[in-house]
Amino acid sequence: MNISNFIARRYLFAKKSRNVINLISFISFLGLLVSAASLIIILSGFNGIQKYVEDVYGKFTAELYVYPKTGKYIKETDLIFQNLKETNEIHYFSKVIEGTALLKFENKWVTCVIKGVDPKTYNIKNWGENLLEGNALLKENGLKKILLGYGVQNELQIPFNENFSNPIKVFSISKEKKLSLQNKQSLNQNHLIFGGVYTVNPELDYSSAIVSYEVANEIFERKKGANYIEIFLKENEDLSRIKNYLTENNSSLVFKTHEENNQLIYAANDTEKWMVLAVLIFVLILSSFTIVASITMLIIDKKKDIKSLIALGANPNTIKKIFFKEGLMISYFGSLGGLLIGALICFMQIKFHFLKLENAAIDYWPVLVKSKDVLMLLVILFTTGFVSAYLPGKLLIRKLLHS
Template structure:
C-alpha cells in the first residue's frame, strides 16, 4: 500500500488526542456532503425542466426544419428538395407557409401568426395530443378551418362550432397603401374554427393559428412558394447524421435545424440558468471545503511529533506533504462521494414518487411535482469540482504552514 495514503487514512479515521479535531473533520465532511447534494439535485432538476419544455415544443415543432438563410420564401420543387424528399431517412415531408396577419371575429381582433400547413402536418407533430377543444381539420368540401392557440381563441372570443367564420387580413404584397380606401390594400379570406390547442408556451398559445397552406397562399398571393419545410425522420434514424446529410444536399443557402435549434433562445436561457446556479453552489462548496484549512492545520500541529519521528527514519519533506495532501483529498473525496450517492438516491426517489410538489393545489401547474433527470456528466462535473476546490484548499496549509512547522 502507498505509505503516505496509508498514514493519511489512519490519521483521518483514528481517534485524536483532542476530540475537537475529530469534530472539525466530520463537520468539514458534512459540509461537503450537503453542498454536493445541492449541486446534484439542482442540476438534475434543471435537466428535468429542460426535458419538460422540450416535450412541450415537440408537440408543435418538427424533428427537422429547413428554412432559407436569406429571404422569406423559396421554391420547394427544385431538384435539391426532390432529393431530400426521396431520402430513405425521411418518413414525412411537409410544406409550411407562415406570416403575420390580422385576425378578426365580430368586434374583436388581434395580430396572429398564420401557419399554413399541408395534410402531412398531423404526422409531423403531435397536434392531436394538445387539442383541448374541437378537432384538427384543415378543410372539407365547402370550407377552410383554423386551429387556434387557446390564448388567441380567448382574445377573439371564438370557439369550435361557432357559426360565423374568422376574417383574416393580410397586406397586399408590392402595393402601396391606398389612403383613401385602406381596406382595398388587404387580401381577405375566411376560415371556420376547427379546434383549439394548448401547449403551455405563450408564444404558441397566444399567437399562432394553423390554416391550410392553400388558403395562406391565396392570402399572400403565392403559387408554390413556402417559408419552410418540416421533416419527420424514420424510426431509429439519428437526427444529427440526417441533418448533416440534408445540409450536404442543400448547401449553404438553407438552414437545417433540429428541435433544440428551433427554440435556441429558450434552451440557451435554461442552460445559462443551470450553470449560473451551479456557479453559485460552487461558491458555497468552496466555503465548505476551505474548512479543510483549519482541519489540516490542527492535525499538523497534533502530529508534529509523528512527523519528526518519520523524518528521523528518513522521510523527506515531499513524503510528509503528501501525507497531509492525501488527508485533505480524502476529506473532500469522501464528502463528494457520499454527497453524490445521497443526491442520486434523492433524485431517483423524486423521479419515481414525486415527493416534492410544485404547489399545494393539484393541477395548478403543468406538472404536480418537480421534474428530475440525472445525467452522468453532471455527477462527474460535481465530483471534479469538489476535487479541484479540495486540492486548492489543502494546498495552503501543506505548502506554507508545513514549511514553518516541519522544516
C-alpha cells in the first residue's frame, strides 16, 4: 500500500476533519469546477457561432476567389481562364460582374449591389435551399429574371406571383451618356422580371440582388471579362495546393480562399474567443491559488502528524508527496468534474436547444465541442493544478523540517 496516497485520501475525505481547512479545500474544488465548466462551454459556444457562419456563407460562396492585383477588371484574354480550364481539380468556375445599381418597383426605390453570375453556379452549390420563394432560374422562357435578397424585396414591397409580369426597373450609370441628376434618361435602364427571394444573412439580404452574367454585362455595359472569378473545387481536393499552383502561374492576380475573403468576420470571432479565454484562464489561476492556501493551512495544522510520521521513519519526500497528492486530488477532481459538466451542458444544448435566441437568424445558440479544445484545456488545467499542488509542499515542508 502506498502510504502517501492513503494519508492524502484520509486528509481529504476523513469525516472527523470537518473544519475551516476542509471548507477552503471545498471552495478551491468548486472554483476549479466552475472555471473548467465555463471554459469548455464558452469555447464551444464560439465554435458553434463560427461553424454557423461558415455554413451560412458556405452556401453562397466559392472555395477560391480570383481578383485583379491592379485595376478592377480581369480581361477575357488573361491566361487565368486557360489555366482554370486545364486544372483537373476544379469542378467549375464562374466569371462574376458586380456593381451598384438603383432598383425601382412602382413608386419604391432601393440601392443594392447586383451580382452577375453563371446560372450553373447555383446548381453546383445547391443554392435553391436559400430561396424563400421562386426558383434559381435566372433566365426562363426568354425572360431575364432577377433574384432579390429578402430585405431588398421587403423594401420594394413586391408581392410574389408566379405569373408576375410587372418588371423591376434597374438603373445604372452609363459609360456612353453624360450623367445628369435631372434627367433619368442619362442612366442605363433595364427591365427585369422578379424571379424569387433568397436569404443568406442580414448583410446580404438587405443589400444584394442576383442576375445572370449576360444581364450584368448589359446593366453595367461591360465587355467580356469579370470583376472577379469564383472557383468551385471537386470534393476532397487540396485547396492550399491549388491556390499555390494558380498563384505561381498568374502573378498579376490575387487568389483568396473563402476564409481570407471574409477575414474580418473570422478574425473578429477569433479575437473575441481568445480574449474571453484569457480572462477565464486568469480566473482559473486565481482559483488555483486557493489550493495553495488550503494546502499551506493543512500543513501548518498537521505539524504534529508530520513529526509523528518522521519519528516512525518517514522521509521528507514521503511527507512532501502526501500534501502534493492531496493538492493534485483537489485540482484534478475539480478540473475533470468541471470539464465533464461543461461537456454535458454543451451536448444537452446540441440535443434539446434549451438556450434560445430571440430575433436572430437561428432559433437557438449553436454549440460545437472540439476535441482539440478539450485537450488544450486538459493541459492548461493539469499544469496549473500541478504547480499549485507542488509549491506549498516543496517550500513549506522544507522550512518545517529545517526548523
